Amino acid sequence: MTDTPAPPRPLWLNLLGAVTLLGLAVGAWLGLVVSPPDQNQGELIRIMYAHVSAAWVCFLAVILAAVFGMLYLWRGRAIDDVRAAAHAELALLFAGLTIVGGMTYSKPTLGAFWDWDPKLTLTALLFALLVGYFVVRALVDDRQRRGRVSAVVAIVVLASLPFNWMAAEWFRTIHPAKSFDVTAAGVQDTADPIFRWILLINVAVAALVYAWFALERIRIGRLELRAEAARDAGDASAPGEVVHV
Amino acid sequence: MPEGAARELPVGPPAWRAALAIAGKDLRLEWRSRAVTVATVFFSAIVLVLLAFAVGANDAVLAEVGPGVLWVALAFAGVISSAQGYAAELEDGAFEQLLLYPVPRASIYLGKLLANWLYTAALGLLLLPTTALLYGLSVPVRGWPVLVATVALGTLGFALISTFYAALTSSLRARESLLPVLMFPVVVPILLAAVRATGATVRLDDLAAARDWLQLLTGFDLVYAVTCTAIFAYLTDE
Numbered sequence: 001m002t003d004t005p006a007p008p009r010p011l012w013l014n015l016l017g018a019v020t021l022l023g024l025a026v027g028a029w030l031g032l033v034v035s036p037p038d039q040n041q042g043e044l045i046r047i048m049y050a051h052v053s054a055a056w057v058c059f060l061a062v063i064l065a066a067v068f069g070m071l072y073l074w075r076g077r078a079i080d081d082v083r084a085a086a087h088a089e090l091a092l093l094f095a096g097l098t099i100v101g102g103m104t105y106s107k108p109t110l111g112a113f114w115d116w117d118p119k120l121t122l123t124a125l126l127f128a129l130l131v132g133y134f135v136v137r138a139l140v141d142d143r144q145r146r147g148r149v150s151a152v153v154a155i156v157v158l159a160s161l162p163f164n165w166m167a168a169e170w171f172r173t174i175h176p177a178k179s180f181d182v183t184a185a186g187v188q189d190t191a192d193p194i195f196r197w198i199l200l201i202n203v204a205v206a207a208l209v210y211a212w213f214a215l216e217r218i219r220i221g222r223l224e225l226r227a228e229a230a231r232d233a234g235d236a237s238a239p240g241e242v243v244h245v
Numbered sequence: 246m247p248e249g250a251a252r253e254l255p256v257g258p259p260a261w262r263a264a265l266a267i268a269g270k271d272l273r274l275e276w277r278s279r280a281v282t283v284a285t286v287f288f289s290a291i292v293l294v295l296l297a298f299a300v301g302a303n304d305a306v307l308a309e310v311g312p313g314v315l316w317v318a319l320a321f322a323g324v325i326s327s328a329q330g331y332a333a334e335l336e337d338g339a340f341e342q343l344l345l346y347p348v349p350r351a352s353i354y355l356g357k358l359l360a361n362w363l364y365t366a367a368l369g370l371l372l373l374p375t376t377a378l379l380y381g382l383s384v385p386v387r388g389w390p391v392l393v394a395t396v397a398l399g400t401l402g403f404a405l406i407s408t409f410y411a412a413l414t415s416s417l418r419a420r421e422s423l424l425p426v427l428m429f430p431v432v433v434p435i436l437l438a439a440v441r442a443t444g445a446t447v448r449l450d451d452l453a454a455a456r457d458w459l460q461l462l463t464g465f466d467l468v469y470a471v472t473c474t475a476i477f478a479y480l481t482d483e
């Protein structure tokens with residue numbers, strides 16, 4: 001069990017980390033220094049760069065968590081469950097960041113930290129769904145059953161997103177489907193293209209952060225799987241022996 | 246359900262026959278023990294009264310919140326009834342025997358779903374006039390078919406999710422608290438659409454809006470009927 005040492009930390013992962021940190025600095029510089037104040041939102045536009053980026057990455061992470069869950073159900077490989085859980089963890093993290101960013105933006109613009117804004121409400125529901133996902137993971141001990149059950153929960157979470165979106169969108173309306181706000185108060189509608197470019201760069205940086213964290217988390221998960229396999233083998237052959245991983 | 250019907254097997258394709266047999270078994274069990282009935286009928290009646298006290302004795306406010314209170318009471322009762330449906334199976338390893346039958350796992354889900362749905366829909370039809378009475382809702386005569394359809398579709402949505410997740414939580418620690426944690430965020434659209442359809446019917450007499458909300462309920466029910474039936478087998482796999 002100890003005769004196969006853990007694989008060394010790959011160089012490209014460190015490079016990705018360095019690029020991500022550099023990108024974060026550039027994104028922050030663009031958003032905080034280069035970007036002029038928006039004519040409607042003023043300085044608050046700077047919150048949007050971080051908030052919108054986190055929201056987009058959050059929904060990407062939910063989709064990937066469900067996709068790797070389905071792959072696990074299909075192929076039954078332990079690493080797919082590790083991947084699904086890694087994406088779900090990041091979805092939870094970015095959902096939390098989205099909610100915090102949205103509340104920060106909501107207080108000065110709408111006067112209250114929580115105003116039942118449709119997109120924010122949707123994210124809050126998603127946060128609750130993801131918490132349920134991890135509660136289930138924590139309660140199932142058997143690794144294979146945990147993988148199957150959490151894949152099923154992830155699929156239900158993904159299926160619930162369109163309906164929760166509709167519910168959040170129609171929460172304030174008497175009549176559904178007739179109140180779509182096409183020009184939602186987003187950054188995309190502002191006249192100057194520089195806002196859009198800075199937003200896109202910040203979305204790309206958030207995606208880099210996400211990719212880096214996900215790859216790190218999957219690497220750790222892979223090592224955990226190895227350690228678990230080694231421990232099981234050790235239990236069978238030499239009980240009581242301490243395994244250093 | 247008449248007890249004489251117990252001996253006859255339902256007709257239809259095998260998977261559907263199995264589902265009907267399981268639904269019949271669950272309903273017969275409930276008819277004889279009345280365990281869920283005692284728990285849910287009084288519980289939801291208490292919820293109705295309790296929320297009236299929480300809201301206060303303002304007639305206008307009571308009529309305003311009435312539809313919401315009805316559906317909150319139904320959601321809570323749905324958690325109890327679906328959990329109870331599996332609690333009975335866990336005694337003496339009955340669920341494992343059920344899994345050993347050579348029928349698709351989806352049949353087990355559909356059977357338990359059918360029983361749970363019929364039960365909560367009946368409870369909903371009982372709570373509907375009770376809520377109208379307690380909260381002073383005036384239901385126009387032509388609104389009753391819409392209300393019955395809302396109860397049928399809304400409780401089906403609750404039953405789809407609660408029956409599905411109860412199969413998962415029944416075997417876990419902390420199942421009493423876990424089922425609502427998993428179920429409620431998923432059924433938020435059902436709750437919203439059912440409350441709005443009910444409210445549109447009783448308060449505004451706006452049946453066109455109610456029908457639009459019923460469309461959302463139908464879409465939800467269809468998507469989850471397909472999704473949950475397709476992946477239920479992975480929840481019970483051992």
